[in-house]
Amino acid sequence: MSVILEFKDFGFRYTGNKEFTVRDINFRIRHGEFVMLSGPSGGGKTTLARAMVGLIPHFYMGEMEGSVLIDGVSTKNKEVKEISRTIGYVFQNPDNQIFMTTVIRDVAFRLEFMDLPKEEMINRVRYILDKLGIADLMYRRVETLSGGEKQKVAIAGVLVAQPKVLILDEPTAYLSPKSALGLMKLLDRLNKELGITIILIDHRMDLAIQYVKRMIVLYNGRIVLDASTKDALETALDKLYGINIPTISRLYHIFKRWGYNPPSPIIEAEDLSRYILKEVVKA
Numbered sequence: 001m002s003v004i005l006e007f008k009d010f011g012f013r014y015t016g017n018k019e020f021t022v023r024d025i026n027f028r029i030r031h032g033e034f035v036m037l038s039g040p041s042g043g044g045k046t047t048l049a050r051a052m053v054g055l056i057p058h059f060y061m062g063e064m065e066g067s068v069l070i071d072g073v074s075t076k077n078k079e080v081k082e083i084s085r086t087i088g089y090v091f092q093n094p095d096n097q098i099f100m101t102t103v104i105r106d107v108a109f110r111l112e113f114m115d116l117p118k119e120e121m122i123n124r125v126r127y128i129l130d131k132l133g134i135a136d137l138m139y140r141r142v143e144t145l146s147g148g149e150k151q152k153v154a155i156a157g158v159l160v161a162q163p164k165v166l167i168l169d170e171p172t173a174y175l176s177p178k179s180a181l182g183l184m185k186l187l188d189r190l191n192k193e194l195g196i197t198i199i200l201i202d203h204r205m206d207l208a209i210q211y212v213k214r215m216i217v218l219y220n221g222r223i224v225l226d227a228s229t230k231d232a233l234e235t236a237l238d239k240l241y242g243i244n245i246p247t248i249s250r251l252y253h254i255f256k257r258w259g260y261n262p263p264s265p266i267i268e269a270e271d272l273s274r275y276i277l278k279e280v281v282k283a
């Protein structure tokens with residue numbers, strides 16, 4: 001698949017700071033990928049997200065090195081509004097993203113620049129709410145929504161513009177483990193059914209392990225790991241700073257240390273149990 005997003009020797013220093021927040025950033029994202037961008041707080045994840053949608057350099061003042069390309073074109077030569085049609089960005093806190101009083105108004109508001117007939121606008125809103133499984137929230141007032149519902153409305157507001165890439169900045173921070181897992185399944189569906197490229201900024205790898213295909217880890221403004229999820233869990237546990245390692249992958253390493261050879265660090269609990277019964281208990 002072709003490259004949709006590319007960082008080339010990118011660096012950024014916010015005005016007023018002495019140090020660069022991020023530096024020597026090089027990676028490419030292809031259409032249809034499901035990537036997790038992770039690492040400890042303050043590492044520069046949100047800064048990279050801002051650069052992906054052009055808020056850096058267009059809104060944040062500072063010194064930028066290198067370039068960020070979307071479909072081969074530098075973000076310096078694109079307007080943020082234009083970029084937002086390709087790349088949707090769900091902010092860290094959904095309250096910063098919901099502007100209107102009701103769900104339908106808020107989601108429809110994202111379509112206003114398109115000049116669609118009212119009927120078509122409502123149909124699109126209904127379609128996307130339906131896809132997210134929240135059609136029943138359409139006429140609800142925003143202040144009556146739970147944290148998880150607000151998160152989904154914020155995602156709907158971004159998706160309704162039909163972006164090719166969806167960036168979510170720590171979307172599970174305000175969610176229960178159950179809602180967070182539901183969100184992961186939803187992202188997996190958007191990725192598989194609609195072909196949307198997903199860039200998930202999060203540290204809940206335990207929840208995302210079945211869906212995320214690639215891990216990029218940022219530590220102190222540098223990329224310290226860029227690997228497939230399987231390779232990351234197999235050989236680079238020490239580089240997964242600040243990340244919730246799935247228990248199943250820890251078990252994999254324990255059995256390895258004991259001289260066994262389980263098939264993969266990404267394995268269903270049931271399959272690992274079967275392996276243990278067959279190869280370990282019977283041995």
Ligand SMILES: Nc1ncnc2c1ncn2[C@@H]1O[C@H](COP(=O)(O)OP(=O)(O)O)[C@@H](O)[C@H]1O
Pocket residue numbers: 014015017021039040041042043044045046047048060
């Ligand atoms: N708006 C800003 N103005 C000045 N410095 C900032 C701003 N946003 C972020 N920074 C700096 O960049 C560092 C990394 O921030 P951020 O990109 O938000 O990391 P992360 O999302 O990984 O927690 C912060 O510790 C801070 O020093």
Ligand SMILES: [Mg+2]
Pocket residue numbers: 045046047092169
């Ligand atoms: Mg952040």
